[in-house]
Amino acid sequence: MARRLPPLGALLIFLAAVVAPLSYAVRPVSDAHRSAAAELFAASTDGSLGDLESTYEAVSTFKILGVQKDKKLAGKACKLATDTLSASSSPAKDLFHAGRIAAVLGCSVDAGVYDDVASRLKAVIKDTNSLLEFYYSVGGLLSLKEQGHSVVLSDADSTFHAIKALSQSDGRWRYDTNSAESSTFAAGIALEALAGVVSLSDAEVDPSMIGVVKNDIAKLFGSIKSYDDGTFYFDEKHVDASEYKGPITTSASVVRGVTSFANVVSGKLNVPGEKILGLAKFFLGIGLPGSGKDCFNQIESLSLLENNRVFVPLILSLPSNVLSLTSKDQLKVEVTTVFGSAAPPLRVNLVQVLGSDSKVVTTDSKELQFDLQNSLHYLDIAPLKIDVGKYSLFFEISLQDQEHETVYTTGGRNAETIVVTGLIKVDKAEIGIAENDAGTVESVEKLDLLKGTQVSLSANHLQKLRLSFQLATPLGRTFKPHQVFLKLKHESKVEHLFVVPGSARQFKIVLDFLGLVEKFYYLSGRYDLELAVGDAAMENSFILDLGHLELDLPEAPEKAPRPPAQAVDPFSKFGPKKEINHIFRVPEKRPPKEVSLAFTGVTLLPFIGFLIGLMRLGVNLKNFPSLPGPAAFASLFHAGIGAVLLLYVLFWVKLDLFTTLKYLGFLAVFLVFVGHRALSYLSSTSTKQKTA
């Protein structure tokens, strides 16, 4: 039995791999998110959570998820926030994040500091025409108000108009009056800022303006994108835009804006419930996010959707996607909010079942029973007469209370995929050797595959091996698993794998050894027979030792292919490879440093000789012009030559040819001019001397 464990293990892994994609189906926020958040927002070595923005994201996510963090971390974050708030040079963005950190953690900040911050933010609102500045300062004021500090925006109407002025006709927003680009992300920010203005205002904001913004929101939802499984998300129209942030951040921004706007205005927003549900599915469909920012956006958006005035999405999910016929599992369905809270009373109907090939299995509507204790809806699958395999189930949810229909959204149809597993019956297994002609069966043995009977057969190359068996599902239909293999393994560990083809009634393979001698490398001897049958829906997938076959094949002709070399240990294939030795160029032989330096000195000797020679000749500078004008030109001429030589040295040391030529061009013009003046003066004086 121990020998069979590795293949069994492989089968199990395969089974898990087949089932795993199904478990990615939407599930409410769970403890997995809590531990993921704790990991993503781990404090750095100095105990801080990063800059102001990521600190806010961390503390806010922890608060929503109810993750307890140690006091020291909260103290550090509070200190960061209060320092920023009391610093007089902090920009609106920092004040905004710091204010929100203080609001989340309930840090104690002096009322005087807040008065100062409020007046600074109000000044920003007055002066700016940038959407982000509006957003930061309004958000900052809002966070002060949340902490019980009284903040009133006196000119709310004009601020509202200023932000609204940046909106575009398609419901999206621009970042400021100068930018031509409009963005969905900016729309979310603008709606949040507008909501902030409304809640900070001392008087009621013009209802007609609010109506216009509601209209904008409806248009914005017109541009929502979707997948065909009912998931909706927002993304920028042009992904190459300069401020592109990706669908998670963009959708989160819109969710934040729309929910906060819906919370401060009276009346209902005209947003279809299925799109809200689709957004919730989008955020849940992310699963466990990969970065802190995504985690924050996911969790915050879900928490806003969990309790909002537009529609509260109700998520239908299955605790388990795998149902076993053997253990008579019930189909269990949970309907909860995105954070897993109980839904209001409702009915769940199973309206359609589709097979794996989109064949309709049943369209009878069946209502699921409700288990109050576990708040689960359940249904026995036995009366459905569904067999093993993969199915798509379609559910319809109807709220029992009419009033709830304006509060909750359940979406029309919810599709879920399940796998039904069961025990597969193996029947009529036969193995035998047949003569090549007409198939007069020489010896047939019945096999009981599940009991593991062993056969011992012998054949020569003129005979055939036949193996047949039937597989039946619990409901008595023919079952076709993913994998049906017959393996022949020679003593020398050469293996041959054959797929056993299945027909409507049975699985049958006939191995005609005459055609296979070459494939078998003319290896006679004992072959072990192994049959592997496996499927994700098959609970009793097996790999069976059938016995052995004594095969007598003709001698190999000269040009027959040799069997491939078998690795001694199959795992050595994955072992460490031989170390690679790199061949480098051998460095050139160099002389000792002293020799080179000595020769450098020696090259100077001729120069010294040259100087001595010059002195011996009595060379002087008497010919150097004495008048100031020509003298200046002569000196400049020499300086110019010196400069060119210096440039050459720089060229050698660091400059490239093009830079050198550029400078050389300028120097050459100068040198030609100066040189011409200097030399023509000399020439004129010498001719004068001659004529005189």
Added chain:
Amino acid sequence: MPKAAGDAKLLIQSLSKAYAATPTNLKIIDLYVVFAVATAVVQVVYMGVVGSFPFNSFLSGVLSCIGTAVLAVCLRIQVNKDNKEFKDLAPERAFADFVLCNLVLHLVIMNFLG
């Protein structure tokens, strides 16, 4: 043998006597040529002793010396008053040519130096 040595001595003496009459500016040029060739010889000796590993550096060093020596010889031909061929050419013009050629030569040399 002693006779031959005496002849050689006489020859050298007459040569140096004749050379003494050469104008000073030509002597300066000669000295410069000797200096350049000597420097080139030192580098060739170095290569012979040590090896020619940075071959481009060796080439550029030697060619720099030889090149400038050749240019100096050209200058000398043009400046020499006995050469009737170049009578119309002012020595200043010849010197300007020498400077220009040297600058071009050394630009190439520097590029090749590596």
